[in-house]
Amino acid sequence: xxxxxxxxxxxxxxxxxxxxxxxxxxxxxxxxxxxxxxxxxxxxxxxxxxxxxxxxxxxxxxxxxxxxxxxxxxxxxxxxxxxxxxxxxxxxxxxxxxxxxxxxxxxxxxxx
Amino acid sequence: xxxxxxxxxxxxxxxxxxxxxxxxxxxxxxxxxxxxxxxxxxxxxxxxxxxxxxxxxxxxxxxxxxxxxxxxxxxxxxxxxxxxxxxxxxxxxxxxxxxxxxxxxxxxxxxxxxxx
Numbered sequence: 001x002x003x004x005x006x007x008x009x010x011x012x013x014x015x016x017x018x019x020x021x022x023x024x025x026x027x028x029x030x031x032x033x034x035x036x037x038x039x040x041x042x043x044x045x046x047x048x049x050x051x052x053x054x055x056x057x058x059x060x061x062x063x064x065x066x067x068x069x070x071x072x073x074x075x076x077x078x079x080x081x082x083x084x085x086x087x088x089x090x091x092x093x094x095x096x097x098x099x100x101x102x103x104x105x106x107x108x109x110x111x112x
Numbered sequence: 113x114x115x116x117x118x119x120x121x122x123x124x125x126x127x128x129x130x131x132x133x134x135x136x137x138x139x140x141x142x143x144x145x146x147x148x149x150x151x152x153x154x155x156x157x158x159x160x161x162x163x164x165x166x167x168x169x170x171x172x173x174x175x176x177x178x179x180x181x182x183x184x185x186x187x188x189x190x191x192x193x194x195x196x197x198x199x200x201x202x203x204x205x206x207x208x209x210x211x212x213x214x215x216x217x218x219x220x221x222x223x224x225x226x227x228x
Contacts, residue, residue, distance in 0.1 A: 006155075032214055034215075042220055043116075043202065043218040043219055043220040043221055044156075044202070044216075044218040046215060046216070049215060090155055090156065092156075094214050099214070100146055100158050100161050101158075101214065101216060102158065103148075103155035103156040103157070104155050105154055105155045106153070106154065106155050108153070
């Protein structure tokens with residue numbers, strides 16, 4: 001069966017520091033991958049999605065970037081974190097075709 | 113543009129009572145619709161999905177939802193709520209389905225509290 005892993009689960013970072021969040025999917029190949037951010041009291045905002053290695057689409061302009069160095073690995077990065085980057089970050093995957101997305105357990109990011 | 117509205121931010125029901133969570137969507141074509149549930153500090157779990165066919169869909173944990181095209185709604189129901197159902201519920205519409213993107217547009221969620 002397929003599983004999705006995100007780490008770390010919790011992260012506290014100072015303003016201006018770099019960021020790297022990792023997401024991996026097991027048990028499938030060539031998935032579509034997604035990064036979402038969830039702010040308190042708000043829904044999920046799609047940040048990036050990827051349909052293949054090296055293929056990244058950005059949904060909103062921001063301080064973050066994403067990369068997909070391997071088929072089942074999706075990384076969310078920042079060179080310098082802002083206070084507004086705080087939130088709950090969720091990775092999701094879906095196989096090709098008309099299938100629902102499946103989510104990881106998320107990373108709680110707090111910026112001090 | 114596609115959008116999803118969940119008009120109830122917070123709902124409180126008694127254990128054993130029935131539940132209906134509202135969801136309205138805006139989408140130009142036949143929508144793909146989903147309900148997800150999120151427990152505190154956790155990721156989202158898929159409850160059910162509607163792609164086509166029977167407008168009443170059954171999901172996990174005893175939930176069901178009914179697609180009503182004329183009302184652009186996809187309300188979630190459960191006949192008898194359990195304390196473990198306390199969580200946040202998200203409705204979503206597939207904005208890029210049928211292609212390689214499969215993007216979802218989410219509502220802002222409804223937080224369900226269950227009283228003993």
